[in-house]
Amino acid sequence: DSGVTQTPKHLITATGQRVTLRCSPRSGDLSVYWYQQSLDQGLQFLIQYYNGEERAKGNILERFSAQQFPDLHSELNLSSLELGDSALYFCASSGGQQETQYFGPGTRLLVL
């Protein structure tokens, strides 16, 4: 158990809908990262938050947004969903720059 929790585990929704994925980092970790993993793209970095502020952006679509709250949990919002958004979404957390990331169990999103 990495100490990172994610909810829900599974999500099935329809095209055009909006969903919210939630992540709680390990105790004491200030950084939260979101990744998308699909069979053809591998693990793709989406966005990082550090202590409530956006720190780095990767390949995140404009339809996606995220935020980190004062209690350090984070939410990833996916809107106007398309079939191609079906993937595993992972949250990871870390402490300082020299520390590595610990991943949560993921949310499996299926867009029908």
Added chain:
Amino acid sequence: QKEVEQDPGPLSVPEGAIVSLNCTYSNSAFQYFMWYRQYSRKGPELLMYTYSSGNKEDGRFTAQVDKSSKYISLFIRDSQPSDSATYLCAMKRGGSYIPTFGRGTSLIVHP
């Protein structure tokens, strides 16, 4: 050319074999090197984390970094069926929070 290259496999070995998993990279600024294990439908789990060149051993696992060749390896001794998983290499620059991941190598250890 991708920054990190990793053969997707699958790599199939008999139980008890020594397994060698490898990644090559192109960015000489990478200083931190990691190996993650990912079981099917689970999150990646950190196995090894090394800084710069050299070897690091943890039980049956040995991580090796050769910065001059831009090549990293993970060796698994006495492989077990429970080692069957996808192994992801990752690396990052000093001063960066964000690692670059390889695509992962699928390992199958059969009894």
